[in-house]
Amino acid sequence: MTLDTKANNRIKRLEKAFNLVTQNKVTITGENTAIVESETDKAKIYQVIFGESTVSCMLDSEPCYDWMYNLKYADKCKHILASEIKAGLIVGVIPKQ
Numbered sequence: 001m002t003l004d005t006k007a008n009n010r011i012k013r014l015e016k017a018f019n020l021v022t023q024n025k026v027t028i029t030g031e032n033t034a035i036v037e038s039e040t041d042k043a044k045i046y047q048v049i050f051g052e053s054t055v056s057c058m059l060d061s062e063p064c065y066d067w068m069y070n071l072k073y074a075d076k077c078k079h080i081l082a083s084e085i086k087a088g089l090i091v092g093v094i095p096k097q
């Protein structure tokens with residue numbers, strides 16, 4: 001995977017993350033914790049720890065699939081990004097009109 005591809009994927013993930021926020025799927029539960037409801041399945045609740053250094057995204061005590069297999073923990077999944085947007089840690093993200 002080239003750096004360009006990775007950057008493009010991150011932009012798509014940011015868009016998906018922003019959609020989660022605008023659909024009210026993200027609830028901040030603490031200083032750096034949040035729960036994120038799945039877009040498609042209300043029963044799926046992701047437990048997110050976000051912030052600068054230590055992040056995690058868990059679903060039923062297992063790491064979120066995207067974060068574990070696609071991103072290999074090296075980047076943030078849309079649930080972590082959505083939590084950071086909701087908490088105001090990512091600024092300058094503007095919704096597509």
Ligand SMILES: [Zn+2]
Pocket residue numbers: 046057058064065066067077078079080
């Ligand atoms: Zn996730």
